[in-house]
Amino acid sequence: MAASAARCAPFSRAVVNSIRKLYPEALADKSWDNTGLLLEAPFDPARRRSNTVLLTIDLTKAVVDEAIELDASVIVSYHPIIFKGLKSITLANGQQQSLLRLAAEGISVYSPHSAIDAAPGGLNDWLADIITGTPAVLSQKSSPRRSRSPAKAFEEDDDPFVVKGGSAYKLQHHPSPRLQPFDRKLTVTSAAHDRDPVVPLQVEGAPGAGTGRIVKFKERQTLSILIDRVARGLGKPKGFPVAVPQGKSITEITVSSVGICAGSGGGLLSGLDVDLLFTGELSHHEALAAIERGTSVITLFHSNSERGFLDDVLRTQLEESVSQEWDRLRADENDGSDAFQDDEVTIEVSEQDRDPYGIVVQTG
Incomplete structure (x- = not known):
């Protein structure tokens, strides 16, 4: 048989x-x-x-x-x-x-x-919506949290990144949207802009598809406002790396263009002529090369950009x-x-x- x-x-x-x-x-x-x-x-x-x-x-x-x-x-x-x-x-x-x-x-x-x-409308567009304060992504409401049974929900007391016993240091993990809902109330309004893929793809039924995104603002944005959007759009993490050219401060830098790539963006973004790179991670030398040519950098740790x-x-x-x-x-x-x-x-x-x-x- x-x-x-x-x-x-x-x-x-x-x-x-x-x-x-x-x-x-x-x-x-x-x-x-x-x-x-x-x-x-x-x-x-x-x-x-x-x-x-x-x-x-x-x-x-x-x-x-x-x-x-x-x-x-x-x-x-x-x-x-x-x-x-x-x-x-x-x-x-x-x-x-x-x-x-x-x-x-x-x-x-x-x-x-x-x-x-x-x-189009995928992960890199989501990051572009965050950096531009686009209302569409910021007004999305997450579904109500469902109680977990029999699985055990993650609790703060279980977090191995928190050092107990009176240590002067603790290791804070980047907040998860499942644990800390996003703050949708930006302190700034959305910014008019154009956006295009870094590398366009011609795929039937997917206009605007492509690798990465380039955002060009209609009016220059302060770097401090963009950092605020990122922090609020990603659930107010305890911190994330920012690199600026030597001799410059965050408060004085303005941005007219942003190169965006979820995850590891070094290979895709390294040759772009933009004011800011927004990605999950860059190597030391990639970040150094960026600030030496006058480009600022925001990274989020690899998977926290996703x-x-x-x-x-x-x-x-x-x-x-x-x-x-x-x-x-x-x-x-x-x-x-x-x-x-x-x-x-x-x-x-x-x-x-x-x-x-x-x-x-x-x-x-």
Whole structure:
């Protein structure tokens, strides 16, 4: 007797279809990126998981535990957990161990990465909205927080970045939008501007797509106002790196143009003739080269330039699009089995996901 063909869960297929419509894989830079369905877990009807999607920037062991406790069917991990070819998948490797655990639990993994970066209205446009004070992104309301059960919500007392026992220092982690809602009340008004991709892409159905963004203000903006927008748009972090040309102070610098890149922007932004670079990270020498040519720099630590997008934009998009795709798939394929009975769709943003770096703050 021939074995039946393995398939992933119907709900998981609805999620993948939905993400591919929102952020087509044709937008991804396949020359280096590994975007798409990275783990397609086989469906076991006897162990059907809930219609829950967990959003994260990095797929760590802690996030895997969280997904299992949430009974999630799919993890949407912005950064791909698989970048290079694998010659084996064993328990000896931490990341491969996570993949094996997820496959055994029936949880699939999709990575949209550079497709989200390049998409019109995607991650780099979100950063451009923050730096310009664009009302559209600042007026978005996050969905009400749902109580976590049985998964344990992150609490401040559990934070290993806080040194206990009376130390004069503590390590503050950049706040997560799941823990500290964004402050939408900017102290400045939105700034009229033009914006274009640094490297445009010609992809059917995606006008304005491309890598990075260049913002050109109609009127020059003070650097201090831009820093304020960034801080408020990203949940008031304890601090983030800013570099200015020697001999200049933040209060006297004005900006007419900004080069933007989520994550690591050194390669993309290094040759731009702009007043400010706004990115997740630059190397020491890239930042030094920028200020030597008169360009200021704002960096946020790599993944902190990306994480807020999950709760601010992607969560709401997927709540709508996955619901629509799931309704369509149920209408087309419903065979009366339990796999199609649940009409609920839940999109969660990880409470365990965070950048590996925190900021040491002297308290005494």
